[in-house]
Amino acid sequence: MKLLTHNMLSSNMPGVKERYPLGLVVGKIELQENEFDPAFVLHMLSKLNYPVLRKAASICQFNDLPEQPPANPTVENDGQFLQAVFHAI
Amino acid sequence: GRHGDRPEHTAPPELFYDGEESRKYTSSSRVIDIQRRLTERALELLALPDDDEPKLLLDLGCGSGLSGEAITEAGHVWTGFDISPHMLEVAQEKEVEGDLCHHDLGHGMCLRPGVFDGAISISAVQWLCNADRSSHNPRRRLKRFFDSLYRCLARGARAVLQIYPETPEQAELITTTAMRSGFAGGLVVDYPNSTRAKKYFL
Numbered sequence: 001m002k003l004l005t006h007n008m009l010s011s012n013m014p015g016v017k018e019r020y021p022l023g024l025v026v027g028k029i030e031l032q033e034n035e036f037d038p039a040f041v042l043h044m045l046s047k048l049n050y051p052v053l054r055k056a057a058s059i060c061q062f063n064d065l066p067e068q069p070p071a072n073p074t075v076e077n078d079g080q081f082l083q084a085v086f087h088a089i
Numbered sequence: 090g091r092h093g094d095r096p097e098h099t100a101p102p103e104l105f106y107d108g109e110e111s112r113k114y115t116s117s118s119r120v121i122d123i124q125r126r127l128t129e130r131a132l133e134l135l136a137l138p139d140d141d142e143p144k145l146l147l148d149l150g151c152g153s154g155l156s157g158e159a160i161t162e163a164g165h166v167w168t169g170f171d172i173s174p175h176m177l178e179v180a181q182e183k184e185v186e187g188d189l190c191h192h193d194l195g196h197g198m199c200l201r202p203g204v205f206d207g208a209i210s211i212s213a214v215q216w217l218c219n220a221d222r223s224s225h226n227p228r229r230r231l232k233r234f235f236d237s238l239y240r241c242l243a244r245g246a247r248a249v250l251q252i253y254p255e256t257p258e259q260a261e262l263i264t265t266t267a268m269r270s271g272f273a274g275g276l277v278v279d280y281p282n283s284t285r286a287k288k289y290f291l
Contacts (some may be wrong), residue, residue: 006189043143
């Protein structure tokens, strides 16, 4: 499962106190080579819960995401950040 | 068609689509072609902005990934949900791009509010009209499904669900439940004059 999907999943089980995020237990980590698409990353950033992504990524041993994302990331100025997010999701 | 022709009358989807049926379904070139064309039509009805930006979509009842592959080809990113473990296994073997979740749509979508840019479903939602277990209440399952689907879609996002309703009453039930959950819109019928070719898109 991609961390992008983990970021979107919430629990709707009755009686569950904390519906989001779902706990993450890592079985196997698989890295996929995909073509970097900055437009896609920017679009996803508008949807992502960033702290949840960062925490989930670190559980998967990826610690390159800064604690605070840049305020208005652009392709020109924040290429490295966008690449890191792309790698994570 | 006749009563016995519909898979929905044989068994619940997670049992009907067992290992053998899943592979048979997925390797039929006729089925592949039909599913692909239905998906392309659904994407057309989804009317996503034409802006080179991949959108985040749901594929509800994604099965073995036939519809998902068409979504990927259209340049979008998708998350698939299906109740049949065998169909999902076939999808995994095909290494489809979308993330796959084993889930019963009748339990509702377990997703954060307002995050998806659109949803499609090909030949799946009519399965919710079955009461396969004594604990199932089709009306409640449909309501849960549509309520939660509505919530997880971004504002202005659409859902296009291609269905095979057994009866006009079933089509009416599905459509009415969707409207009650907040969806505007209606039923599009392609090829209305052909019994064989007729297709319903909600």
